[in-house]
Amino acid sequence: MRLDDLPTPALVLDRRALQRNVARMQARAKQLGVRLRPHMKTAKSIDVARMILGESGDGITVSTLKEARYFLDHGIHDITYGVGLVPSKLDEAAHLMQGGADLKLITDDVEAAHAASQRGQELGVTFKVMIEIDSGGGRAGLFVDDPALIELGRVLAAGPGTTLHGVLTHAGHSYACPSTNDIVAVAEQERATMVDAAGRLRKAGLACPVVSVGSTPTAMFARNLDGVTEMRPGVFCFMDLFQSQLGVCAPEDIAVSVLASVVGHKSDGSKAMIDAGALALSQDQSLEGFGRVLGKPWKVAKVSQEHGHVYPADPGAKVDPVVGQRVRVLPNHVCMMAAMHEQYHVVDGGDEVVAVWDRCNGW
Amino acid sequence: MRLDDLPTPALVLDRRALQRNVARMQARAKQLGVRLRPHMKTAKSIDVARMILGESGDGITVSTLKEARYFLDHGIHDITYGVGLVPSKLDEAAHLMQGGADLKLITDDVEAAHAASQRGQELGVTFKVMIEIDSGGGRAGLFVDDPALIELGRVLAAGPGTTLHGVLTHAGHSYACPSTNDIVAVAEQERATMVDAAGRLRKAGLACPVVSVGSTPTAMFARNLDGVTEMRPGVFCFMDLFQSQLGVCAPEDIAVSVLASVVGHKSDGSKAMIDAGALALSQDQSLEGFGRVLGKPWKVAKVSQEHGHVYPADPGAKVDPVVGQRVRVLPNHVCMMAAMHEQYHVVDGGDEVVAVWDRCNGW
Numbered sequence: 001m002r003l004d005d006l007p008t009p010a011l012v013l014d015r016r017a018l019q020r021n022v023a024r025m026q027a028r029a030k031q032l033g034v035r036l037r038p039h040m041k042t043a044k045s046i047d048v049a050r051m052i053l054g055e056s057g058d059g060i061t062v063s064t065l066k067e068a069r070y071f072l073d074h075g076i077h078d079i080t081y082g083v084g085l086v087p088s089k090l091d092e093a094a095h096l097m098q099g100g101a102d103l104k105l106i107t108d109d110v111e112a113a114h115a116a117s118q119r120g121q122e123l124g125v126t127f128k129v130m131i132e133i134d135s136g137g138g139r140a141g142l143f144v145d146d147p148a149l150i151e152l153g154r155v156l157a158a159g160p161g162t163t164l165h166g167v168l169t170h171a172g173h174s175y176a177c178p179s180t181n182d183i184v185a186v187a188e189q190e191r192a193t194m195v196d197a198a199g200r201l202r203k204a205g206l207a208c209p210v211v212s213v214g215s216t217p218t219a220m221f222a223r224n225l226d227g228v229t230e231m232r233p234g235v236f237c238f239m240d241l242f243q244s245q246l247g248v249c250a251p252e253d254i255a256v257s258v259l260a261s262v263v264g265h266k267s268d269g270s271k272a273m274i275d276a277g278a279l280a281l282s283q284d285q286s287l288e289g290f291g292r293v294l295g296k297p298w299k300v301a302k303v304s305q306e307h308g309h310v311y312p313a314d315p316g317a318k319v320d321p322v323v324g325q326r327v328r329v330l331p332n333h334v335c336m337m338a339a340m341h342e343q344y345h346v347v348d349g350g351d352e353v354v355a356v357w358d359r360c361n362g363w
Numbered sequence: 364m365r366l367d368d369l370p371t372p373a374l375v376l377d378r379r380a381l382q383r384n385v386a387r388m389q390a391r392a393k394q395l396g397v398r399l400r401p402h403m404k405t406a407k408s409i410d411v412a413r414m415i416l417g418e419s420g421d422g423i424t425v426s427t428l429k430e431a432r433y434f435l436d437h438g439i440h441d442i443t444y445g446v447g448l449v450p451s452k453l454d455e456a457a458h459l460m461q462g463g464a465d466l467k468l469i470t471d472d473v474e475a476a477h478a479a480s481q482r483g484q485e486l487g488v489t490f491k492v493m494i495e496i497d498s499g500g501g502r503a504g505l506f507v508d509d510p511a512l513i514e515l516g517r518v519l520a521a522g523p524g525t526t527l528h529g530v531l532t533h534a535g536h537s538y539a540c541p542s543t544n545d546i547v548a549v550a551e552q553e554r555a556t557m558v559d560a561a562g563r564l565r566k567a568g569l570a571c572p573v574v575s576v577g578s579t580p581t582a583m584f585a586r587n588l589d590g591v592t593e594m595r596p597g598v599f600c601f602m603d604l605f606q607s608q609l610g611v612c613a614p615e616d617i618a619v620s621v622l623a624s625v626v627g628h629k630s631d632g633s634k635a636m637i638d639a640g641a642l643a644l645s646q647d648q649s650l651e652g653f654g655r656v657l658g659k660p661w662k663v664a665k666v667s668q669e670h671g672h673v674y675p676a677d678p679g680a681k682v683d684p685v686v687g688q689r690v691r692v693l694p695n696h697v698c699m700m701a702a703m704h705e706q707y708h709v710v711d712g713g714d715e716v717v718a719v720w721d722r723c724n725g726w
Contacts, residue, residue, distance in 0.1 A: 007726060063668060083626055089624075109686040140626070267509075305404055362705055
C-alpha cells in the first residue's frame with residue numbers, strides 16, 4: 001500500500017527520521033551520563049518504545065494509567081506515571097504493581113502522600129513515590145525551599161504503604177525560550193534545582209535515589225547533568241515545528257505528518273480547504289498557523305472541525321491545488337497531533353506504507 | 364455507579380439538559396417551517412440522533428464517512444456528508460449507497476463533479492450532489508455570482524453518474540457575532556444567499572429541490588427561512604460556553620462537561636492542577652480560558668497534555684481544593700471537547716450514571 005491509497009486524513013510516521021532522532025537522544029543520554037527514561041505520552045506506541053529502549057531494558061514514563069497498562073501488557077515493567085497521584089487511582093496503581101509493574105508515582109501534596117501510604121498498607125503494596133518539584137515552570141510541584149518538601153519526604157519515607165523514591169521535575173518553560181542560550185540556562189536551572197531538592201532531603205536524613213529531569217529542549221542543550229540520574233524527554237522521537245523553531249531540530253527531522261486531501265479551493269489561488277481540521281491536526285498554534293504543508297509554500301491558517309483552511313505562507317505564493325490532491329501537514333506540537341489518531345502509517349522516507357503501528361489513546 | 368466512582372478524566376452528559384435543548388430546536392424547525400437535519404458531528408452518537416429524530420424518520424448530516432457508516436449500521440439511511448467530495452472517497456460513498464444509504468455529497472468544484480459523475484457511472488450508482496455556497500463565512504463554497512455555479516449545476520445535472528440535489532451552506536461566521544442582532548443579520552444573509560443561489564440554478568433550467576442552511580446561532584435567531592427547505596445545526600444539542608457567550612443559550616443549558624480530579628495545588632490558593640488537560644478538554648479558547656469549572660469561581664487558564672492549570676476566575680477568588688477533589692469543566696466548544704472521548708457517562712441532572720453512550724470518533 002502507498003500513501004495515495006490511504007483514506008484521508010491519516011497519520012504518517014517516517015521511520016528513518018524517527019531512527020535518527022532516537023539515536024541522537026540516546027547519544028545525548030550517554031554523553032550526559034544519565035539514564036534515558038523516555039516519556040511515552042508522545043508516541044504511545046510499543047513499537048516506538050522498543051526502538052528507544054533497545055536491549056537496555058530501561059524504563060519509561062507515561063501520562064495515563066491506561067498507557068501504564070498498555071506498556072505493561074507489552075512487557076515493559078519499569079514505569080513512572082508522571083501525573084500527580086489521586087486517591088481514586090491508587091487501586092489501579094496497586095493492580096498494575098500486582099501484575100508485575102515496577103511503578104513509580106509522583107505527588108507534591110502531604111495529604112495525598114498520607115492517603116497513598118494508608119491505601120498501600122490496606123492493599124498490601126508499597127508505593128514508590130517521587131516528590132514533584134517546580135523548577136521554574138510554574139506548573140506543578142513544590143518550590144525547593146518550601147518546608148513541605150521535608151515534611152512530604154518524611155511522610156513518604158516513614159509511611160507504612162510508601163517509600164520515597166526521589167524527586168522529579170519537568171522544565172516546560174524551556175518551550176518558551178527565545179534562544180538556545182536561554183534553553184541552556186533553563187537546563188542548568190532545572191538541574192541545579194533538582195540537585196538542591198535532593199540535597200535538602202538527604203540532609204534531613206532521607207534517601208533520594210532518583211533525581212529526574214526532562215524536556216526535549218533541556219535534554220538537547222544541557223551542558224551537564226551532574227547530580228541528575230535520569231531524563232524523561234518525549235517529543236524528541238518525532239520532533240515538530242515548535243522544536244524546529246526553538247532550534248532543537250531541523251525541519252527535516254520532523255517524523256510525523258498528517259496526510260490530507262484537498263476538498264475545494266478558491267479559483268483565485270487565495271485559499272484551499274483540506275479534509276484535516278481541528279480534529280485531525282489538533283490546535284496548538286505557532287508562527288506556521290496550525291501547521292505547515294510539507295514541500296509547499298502553504299500553511300494551515302485556520303481550522304474548523306474537519307476542515308483545514310490553507311493559505312499562502314508568504315505573500316507571493318498561490319494556493320493552486322486540484323481537488324483530491326494530497327498534502328502532508330507538519331505538526332506544531334506532535335504530542336497533540338498524534339493523539340488525534342489511532343495508528344501510524346509507517347514509511348521509510350518514501351511513500352510506501354511498510355507498517356501500521358497502533359497507539360494507546362484515551363484514559 | 365455514581366460520578367465519584369468514574370476514573371478521571373471522563374465525559375459527562377446531562378440528559379435532562381440535552382432533552383430541553385433538543386425540544387427547543389425541534390420547536391424552532393417547526394416554527395420556521397423547515398426540516399431539521401441535525402449535524403451529528405457534535406454528538407456522533409446514535410442515542411442522541413434517535414432523540415433528535417424521534418419518530419420522524421428524517422435525515423442527518425455527518426462530517427466523516429465513518430460517521431455515515433456508523434449511522435447507517437444503526438438504521439439511519441438519509442445522510443448528507445458535509446465535507447467536499449474527493450475522488451478517493453467515491454468508492455466508499457458508493458459502497459454506503461449500495462448498503463442502503465440515501466447519501467448526499469457536496470462540492471464546489473467542476474472537476475470534482477466530472478470525476479464523481481464518471482466514477483458513479485463506472486460503479487453503477489448515481490451520486491446526489493449538492494453545490495456548496497459561500498454565504499459570507501469565507502470558508503468553503505462558491506460565491507453566488509460565480510459563473511461556475513451554473514456550470515457546476517449543469518455538470519451535475521447532465522452527468523451520467525450524478526444528479527443535482529440542491530445547494531448547501533454553513534454560516535460559520537455567525538459564531539463571531541458580537542450581538543444577537545448581528546446573528547439575525549447573518550441568518551438573513553445566509554437565507555437570502557441560498558435562495559438567490561437556488562433561483563439562479565432554476566432560472567438556468569436546473570432543478571434545485573433542496574436549499575440547506577445551518578448553524579446553531581442562525582437556527583436560533585433567524586426571523587424566517589422562506590425559500591429554505593432544511594437546516595443543519597449541530598452544537599444545539601449540547602450547547603457550550605461559546606453559545607452561551609453568544610446569547611444562544613443559558614449556562615445551565617450546557618449538557619456536557621469533563622469530570623476531572625485535582626492532582627495538586629499551590630498552598631497559597633493561587634492555582635490547582637487537574638488531570639484534564641489539552642487532550643481531555645480540547646483547545647478552543649474563550650473568555651473562560653480553556654473552560655469554566657462548574658459551580659466554582661475557577662477557570663482552566665492553561666493546558667498541557669494531561670494537565671489543566673486552574674486559576675481563580677476573578678481576582679478575589681481562591682483555588683483551594685484538596686487533592687482528589689472532583690470538578691466538572693464546561694466546554695468552550697463542545698464538538699471538540701466531546702471528540703476527545705470515546706463515550707458519554709449519562710446523568711439525569713444528578714450524579715448517578717444512568718447510561719453509557721458510545722461515540723463514533725476518528726475517520
